[in-house]
Amino acid sequence: MVLAAGAAGAAYLYGTDPHEPGHWLPGCPFRALTGLLCPGCGGTRMAYDVLHGDLVTAWHDNALLLAATPFVLYLLGCWLYEGLRGRRWRPVPNTRVQLGLLGVAVVWSVLRNVI
Template identity: 40%
Template structure:
């Protein structure tokens, strides 16, 4: 008669440090280029390439002023960041809230916030980008255009 197989011991749950590794690596992936933009001022010509949309059309694209906004945010200047690119500031806040929820879930063992991004969300995002681009290039939306350097 053979002995019944012994059940395998349950694996220990991952440690807090191991659970927090992914959110912290994501933070590092964003922080390293942000530190570079904080140190190398995009308001000084010659450090970064010119936007191809601006060069080709003369229109501010949705990303124009984004590096300047990140530079201003890194230096704690929210008003300048919002003037340079309001969309970047809003997206930074949204990303920060989502990242905080992800880190909190990792530290507490809870569920990370789920973000669903399908076709309807992609269409909405493209629509927001298009409206932002057109509006900031109209005289009425000139306050949303970054300063000319």
């Protein structure tokens, strides 16, 4: 079910350019309220560019998310592998990992709004 929803979303995104206005893709509520970029801003545009093989523009849209993509795909693969074997897989990151991810997100947000 999750894979079907992901495939449907990717198919819709492939045919819908988020760089152009007039689409049904959601905007960032944080940016709408503050005018600032959050760590995920540009993620939809980045995914569109990756689907079309334009990695340079994808890097420009959100470099942090693009750099994290292989790690996320690895985690998705682990989840899928365990699910196909009939087991639940829920990684529980320790406090140090959680604080590290939060720190990277905060630094990324500050840098992309200042530069």
